[in-house]
Amino acid sequence: MSAPVIHDPMTLPSDDNVNSYTFCVELKGSQWFLQKGKMIAYYGRIDFNGIGHGRFDRLLRTSFHSPLHASDWVVAEGSGKMLLADRAFDVNSYDLEDGNLTIRSGNLLAYQPSLALKQSIVPGFLTLIGTGKFVAASNGPVVFMEPPIRVDPQALVGWADCPSPCHHYDHGYMTGVMGGLRSLTGIGGTSGEEHQFEFVGAGTVLLQSTETLMAEQATGAVPHEPGVPGGGAPAPGHGHPGQQGAAPRLPGQLGDLQRRFGL
């Protein structure tokens, strides 16, 4: 085993990875949004403030659009170098240039305020719009794919430039009495891969190389209105009113993943 590399404020990279699992952010009087508890160490003078802090009103108006999600985020500001990591998962930074990217909420660690964070219409996902850098974690390295592609729900990390995400079911699995029985009971054998997410159109799809999901962060509630996915208001003629959003979601809970994946 080689001797460990010893880092000090001079040798730490600026806005780059220290190793696959640790990312270093350099602050020069600037600000970064980060998810609570992802900072592991810092040099210099950096303040961490909850987003409810009054001074951030203007910043929030331009860069943060998830009102009820705010308690999971903090603003780091000051000067120095800060190390970010998340449960020893792979960490990578991505640059957006006047683009947009939608990512699973638990995977996003931090982003520059030049990006705007919004809730995605797809529940459990967040969309970043604008120009800037953000840091995201994944279970294993991230693979970039071009649509058209069908992906396993558990391997999906996010997508950029708006391909159309939709569900895809294998036809034979879905049709007929026997198909229905199989899906209900599992008798007759299921491969576990009958359901995928399908992406078509121009863009990029981000996949992680395992099917282990990262714990999901609550993205905040959406207005209770008919027609808003996950909004909790039963749409007219909706089969099971009251099931959506019935239980208040706790932070870190997997939420309604199961239902979303049609399990």
Added chain:
Amino acid sequence: MLAVDMSGDAVKAKNGSMVAYDGQMTFKKMSGGGEGLRGMVTRRLTGEQMTVMEVRGQGTCYFADRASEINLVSLHGDKLYVEASNLLCTDAGLRTGTTFTGLRGGATGNGLFTTTVEGMGQAAIMSDGPAVVLRVTPQYPLSVDPGAYIAHQGSLQQHFQAGVTFRTLMGEGGGEAFQIRFEGDGLVYVQPSERNTVGGDV
């Protein structure tokens, strides 16, 4: 996984961490962290318990624990402070002991005491993900999240920093309310993951 080549000498390792060996090895359990009667008493009192075995023999011995990363630390007469649960293996020539850490333990849930390793030789410490080694100099003090801290060496003073304000009580805390601030001269080992700490969610 850690491979130790031995020729008649001995290492102290965490009990049950041996996964394989070739050659001739004997394993002997040492109570009280191999520190004799005094060690047994202090470790029982401080709750910084460590079950250690002495491995002696000829050949190569392999150690591992729960697939965690292993980091080698060379000691040249200085002192390494590490949590007993993160210490995998030391050269038999190194002295281990316990020391009071102050307030930090209260927030990390690791107890108020920590293990010290002293002398000349190598120690292997474990971390969840490869540890990042950060140098602390008088000009550059370092703040570390208690959940990510695993060990430090050198002459460092640690202060416990609590940024708890009324905002924290209102559920609008900065999420990083507790930090350990290291000042002085030395190295700090940080893991890219956070243990669940009492202070972690504040």
